[in-house]
Structure formats: structure tokens, C-alpha cells
Amino acid sequence: MNIKKPKHISSERLILRPIVIEDLEVIQNYSIDTEWHRFLDFHTKESVEEFVTKAVNSPWEEHARFSIMFDNHMVGGVGLYIEMKEKRAEIGYSLSKNYWGKGIIPEAVTRVIKYGFEEMKLEKIFAQTDLRNTPSQAVMKKMNMTKEGTFRKHSIAQNKRRDIVYYSILKSEWENK
Numbered sequence: 001m002n003i004k005k006p007k008h009i010s011s012e013r014l015i016l017r018p019i020v021i022e023d024l025e026v027i028q029n030y031s032i033d034t035e036w037h038r039f040l041d042f043h044t045k046e047s048v049e050e051f052v053t054k055a056v057n058s059p060w061e062e063h064a065r066f067s068i069m070f071d072n073h074m075v076g077g078v079g080l081y082i083e084m085k086e087k088r089a090e091i092g093y094s095l096s097k098n099y100w101g102k103g104i105i106p107e108a109v110t111r112v113i114k115y116g117f118e119e120m121k122l123e124k125i126f127a128q129t130d131l132r133n134t135p136s137q138a139v140m141k142k143m144n145m146t147k148e149g150t151f152r153k154h155s156i157a158q159n160k161r162r163d164i165v166y167y168s169i170l171k172s173e174w175e176n177k
């Protein structure tokens with residue numbers, strides 16, 4: 001399945017456009033914040049550069065990464081890591097701390113879930129986070145995702161093993177909501 005990269009998609013307050021290499025500096029600037037990356041390894045200049053370069057160069061049908069434009073500023077991102085054979089994707093998201101608490105990520109994630117189910121013909125979208133990352137789980141709950149379970153000491157971030165919680169939504173559930 002060859003899915004064309006869109007120029008952009010939009011929601012009430014946001015324009016979501018494919019990530020470009022010029023986004024690197026903004027992402028480096030907001031991810032350096034210690035509260036921002038408290039559950040993540042994604043915070044050194046090098047790790048952010050590797051992530052952005054990979055996202056920009058990945059085939060769209062494998063990693064569809066949108067940058068979020070709000071009030072003409074690039075403020076964060078939402079991406080789908082796609083397993084096309086399984087019609088399934090993991091959704092990941094992040095936002096500059098200056099914009100937390102305004103419902104920006106729920107709005108962006110709602111739009112990208114719609115894109116995933118309608119345009120990419122996915123049938124399941126899941127998300128995972130550190131068990132202690134309550135803001136991220138709040139987003140999953142707002143998406144009406146169902147908790148699948150907790151994987152004990154599943155990942156390593158900042159040299160510590162982390163409990164990881166998984167949530168998901170099926171296309172049929174999304175259509176019926």
C-alpha cells in the first residue's frame with residue numbers, strides 16, 4: 001500500500017504537517033527541559049537529532065510523523081509507527097511545556113487517529129507510556145482508549161527499568177463512539 005504524504009491535515013485550532021529537518025532546533029529546545037523528559041531518554045541534542053533525521057527520512061507508510069502548528073508556532077508532534085501488514089500502529093506524541101494543559105495533544109491525536117483509520121486503513125492504534133506518566137495516560141483516556149495492561153520493568157529510560165502501560169482503540173470502537 002503506497003500512501004501519499006499529505007501536505008497537511010487540520011483540526012479546529014491546529015495544522016498538522018509532515019515533520020521537516022528545520023523542526024530540529026525547536027524540538028531540541030523544548031525537549032531539553034528536565035520536567036519534559038522526566039520519563040524519557042529523548043533529551044540529548046544527539047538523540048533528538050537522530051530521531052528527527054530518522055522521522056524525516058522514513059517512508060511515510062512506516063512512520064507518519066506530523067509536526068503540530070498552533071498560532072503559527074511549531075509546538076510539538078504526533079506520529080504513527082505503522083505495521084501495515086497488521087493494519088496496526090503505535091501513536092506517539094509530545095508537546096512543548098509552554099503549551100501543556102490546553103488540550104492541544106488530545107485535539108491533535110484525535111485528528112491523527114481519524115487519519116490513521118480513514119486514510120491509512122488501520123484497524124488498531126495503541127499507545128504506551130511510563131506507568132507514572134499520568135499526563136500521557138490522561139490523553140489516552142480522553143481518546144476513549146482501553147487499557148490493555150502493564151508490562152513490568154519493560155523498558156529502560158535514564159538507566160532505570162520502567163513499568164510500561166499500554167492502551168488501545170480499535171477502528172470499530174472509534175466508528176461507534
Ligand SMILES: CC(C)(COP(=O)(O)OP(=O)(O)OC[C@H]1O[C@@H](n2cnc3c(N)ncnc32)[C@H](O)[C@@H]1OP(=O)(O)O)[C@@H](O)C(=O)NCCC(=O)NCCS
Pocket residue numbers: 036037039093094095096099100101102103104105106128129130133134135136138139
Ligand atoms: C503528555 C502530554 C503530551 C500531554 O499534552 P497536553 O496537550 O498538555 O494534554 P492535556 O491538555 O489533555 O493535558 C493532559 C494532562 O496533563 C497534565 N497537565 C496539564 N497541564 C499541566 C501543566 N501545566 N503541568 C503539568 N501537567 C499538566 C494534567 O494531568 C492533564 O490531565 P487532565 O486534563 O485530566 O487534568 C504533554 O504533557 C507532554 O508533552 N509531556 C512530555 C512528553 C511526554 O511525556 N510525552 C508522552 C510520551 S508517552
